[in-house]
Amino acid sequence: KALCNDFDFIQFIKFLDTVDSTNSEAKRIAMEEQVLEGLIVSSEQTKGKGRLGRQWESEKESGLWMSLLLRPKVKPEAASSITLVSAAAMAHAIEACTSLNVGIKWPNDLIVNGKKICGILTEMSAEINQLHYIVLGIGVNLGQMSFPVDIIDKATSLKKEGVEVSGKKILSAFLLAFSNFYSQYLEGDMSQIISYHLAHSVTVGKKVQIITPIETRNAYVLDINADGSLLVENELGENEVVFSGEVSVRGI
Numbered sequence: 001k002a003l004c005n006d007f008d009f010i011q012f013i014k015f016l017d018t019v020d021s022t023n024s025e026a027k028r029i030a031m032e033e034q035v036l037e038g039l040i041v042s043s044e045q046t047k048g049k050g051r052l053g054r055q056w057e058s059e060k061e062s063g064l065w066m067s068l069l070l071r072p073k074v075k076p077e078a079a080s081s082i083t084l085v086s087a088a089a090m091a092h093a094i095e096a097c098t099s100l101n102v103g104i105k106w107p108n109d110l111i112v113n114g115k116k117i118c119g120i121l122t123e124m125s126a127e128i129n130q131l132h133y134i135v136l137g138i139g140v141n142l143g144q145m146s147f148p149v150d151i152i153d154k155a156t157s158l159k160k161e162g163v164e165v166s167g168k169k170i171l172s173a174f175l176l177a178f179s180n181f182y183s184q185y186l187e188g189d190m191s192q193i194i195s196y197h198l199a200h201s202v203t204v205g206k207k208v209q210i211i212t213p214i215e216t217r218n219a220y221v222l223d224i225n226a227d228g229s230l231l232v233e234n235e236l237g238e239n240e241v242v243f244s245g246e247v248s249v250r251g252i
């Protein structure tokens with residue numbers, strides 16, 4: 001049952017000690033229960049998933065590993081901008097609970113002192129013109145003091161940045177911020193969400209590399225569009241729009 005009107009997108013909360021991936025668990029629930037929306041949180045993930053098929057380090061009690069199962073009544077093409085909604089909400093939550101400055105690397109990474117503290121993996125099930133569900137997976141590094149060598153220069157945690165704050169505190173601040181931004185998103189109003197991104201962006205105004213499965217191109221980032229896509233100037237001096245999908249942005 002809905003907790004209250006502000007959180008009517010949460011009909012259940014499932015806390016687990018361990019799971020393969022909270023995103024996978026959310027998808028299993030989505031397929032069993034056709035209308036349910038809710039939240040899954042786990043202390044540990046044995047098969048945490050990152051974007052583009054990567055692995056996500058999610059040791060026991062080292063982070064906030066969670067997934068929201070959502071069924072917004074929006075068109076499938078509007079679904080991916082929910083990544084921006086959650087990135088803004090989590091950046092706000094971390095800043096509200098700590099004294100850290102949080103940057104947003106478009107579209108889905110939160111950055112503290114140049115390193116990644118939070119990643120977001122959005123998955124969805126849809127047909128042409130019909131969205132079945134969205135799984136919004138969010139991982140916040142809380143307590144790690146070290147990372148595997150391959151990501152040691154790229155990853156950080158709140159503890160590494162000198163802050164000790166519980167996952168519960170971050171989660172409740174996130175849910176408050178998310179419910180606010182999410183209701184704007186449902187009304188089709190992305191303006192505050194985009195403004196939040198622009199104010200915190202570590203991508204806009206930078207020379208970056210746009211990496212797609214087929215090529216890597218240099219570009220200069222001009223803006224974030226109203227639909228959440230990225231406006232860049234390519235090497236030929238032409239304006240181009242980049243959609244999040246399979247793209248990685250490097251060079252911040």
Ligand code: ATP
Pocket residue numbers: 050051052054055056057058108109116117118119141151154155156247248249250
């Ligand atoms: P994206 O494609 O999402 O933009 P990226 O490859 O540009 O990601 P980076 O921030 O440059 O991401 O590098 C971080 C790398 O470390 C990613 O491959 C990410 O999946 C991986 N990683 C795995 N676990 C963690 C973790 N707990 N915290 C931060 N990064 C992690």
Ligand code: BTN
Pocket residue numbers: 020021022023024045047048049050051052054056058064065066067108109118119120121137138139140
């Ligand atoms: C990325 O930046 O590559 C996305 C990382 C997303 C990690 C979170 S942790 C909770 C949820 N469950 C997963 O398996 N992945 C997401």
